[in-house]
Amino acid sequence: MYRRFSCLLALLSLTVAGGALAADAKRIAITIDDLPAASATPMAPAEAGRLNQQLLTALQRHGAKAVGFVNEDRLLVPGHVDDGVALLHAWLDAGMELGNHGFGHLGLWKSSREDVEAGVLKGEVLTRWVTSRRSAPLRYYRPPFTQTGKTEAEREAFEAFLAHHGYAVAPMTVDHDDYLFACVYDRLQAPGEAARRQVVTDEYDTHLRTSLQVFETMSQELFGRQIPQVLLIHANRLNAATLDRTLRTLKERGYAFAPLDEVLLDEAYRSPARASGRFGPSWLARWARAKGVKLSVYGQPDPVGQTAQWHAQLCRQ
Numbered sequence: 001m002y003r004r005f006s007c008l009l010a011l012l013s014l015t016v017a018g019g020a021l022a023a024d025a026k027r028i029a030i031t032i033d034d035l036p037a038a039s040a041t042p043m044a045p046a047e048a049g050r051l052n053q054q055l056l057t058a059l060q061r062h063g064a065k066a067v068g069f070v071n072e073d074r075l076l077v078p079g080h081v082d083d084g085v086a087l088l089h090a091w092l093d094a095g096m097e098l099g100n101h102g103f104g105h106l107g108l109w110k111s112s113r114e115d116v117e118a119g120v121l122k123g124e125v126l127t128r129w130v131t132s133r134r135s136a137p138l139r140y141y142r143p144p145f146t147q148t149g150k151t152e153a154e155r156e157a158f159e160a161f162l163a164h165h166g167y168a169v170a171p172m173t174v175d176h177d178d179y180l181f182a183c184v185y186d187r188l189q190a191p192g193e194a195a196r197r198q199v200v201t202d203e204y205d206t207h208l209r210t211s212l213q214v215f216e217t218m219s220q221e222l223f224g225r226q227i228p229q230v231l232l233i234h235a236n237r238l239n240a241a242t243l244d245r246t247l248r249t250l251k252e253r254g255y256a257f258a259p260l261d262e263v264l265l266d267e268a269y270r271s272p273a274r275a276s277g278r279f280g281p282s283w284l285a286r287w288a289r290a291k292g293v294k295l296s297v298y299g300q301p302d303p304v305g306q307t308a309q310w311h312a313q314l315c316r317q
């Protein structure tokens with residue numbers, strides 16, 4: 001009898017634990033910047049189109065609804081504007097959302113607020129045309145270099161400008177130096193470099209895991225829980241080749257994919273965020289600074305390993 005009772009108790013506690021696990025499942029939104037593509041080496045529009053299809057296929061395979069942030073200056077390739085428009089449609093066809101990443105990729109550190117604001121409006125023409133014809137939203141702006149202002153006054157004025165034009169800043173909480181790995185990967189495109197490309201992709205996955213640990217620690221220290229996160233990566237050759245693996249890694253760590261608009265409903269995203277200044281850190285760091293809370297870590301560690309060495313040789317010329 002006692003044994004049966006204790007078995008029942010064990011079963012009950014397992015069920016409760018299972019339920020608690022489901023309710024506490026970590027969530028993450030995927031955001032991809034620099035559409036159509038960022039590359040350290042020349043890239044033809046046809047390759048950019050294929051690269052985006054690879055990204056979209058991986059996202060769809062994992063049921064992830066991402067937001068793709070567009071640099072329209074990169075779409076306006078003479079003789080290939082139709083390809084650029086087709087690329088925007090492909091994102092919407094795949095069930096994704098489009099956002100604005102500014103014309104000319106101007107950041108609020110080197111460029112004036114007036115120039116960045118002009119870039120917001122100049123950078124929405126094709127995207128607005130495509131989204132409005134399909135009744136799709138165009139509501140998020142991802143600041144280039146994730147710079148939101150040199151001062152609090154500039155951040156507030158810029159956010160007011162964005163709100164006036166129907167935009168909210170798309171924050172990010174997880175980034176892991178994908179541009180650094182991507183530059184090395186771009187420079188190792190020769191057929192004979194497959195082995196080194198494999199090292200880069202393996203180290204990239206390891207760095208994602210290490211970085212997630214840091215951002216989860218920041219979330220725990222700041223909010224006492226795992227808030228839904230926002231991952232920032234870029235449209236590039238590296239992510240086209242590895243997004244499927246990245247999404248599997250996230251699932252392995254207990255993340256479920258959620259659209260950005262759902263993630264932003266979490267009250268954590270209503271926390272005041274300090275203006276970025278020059279370096280655009282995770283919003284977790286910006287919230288901590290605004291609250292005056294000291295954290296044990298403030299962002300992803302510097303990449304180590306062979307990729308970091310190759311980056312010094314191949315990407316700093």
Ligand SMILES: [Zn+2]
Nearest residue numbers: 033034144145
């Ligand atoms: Zn960018």
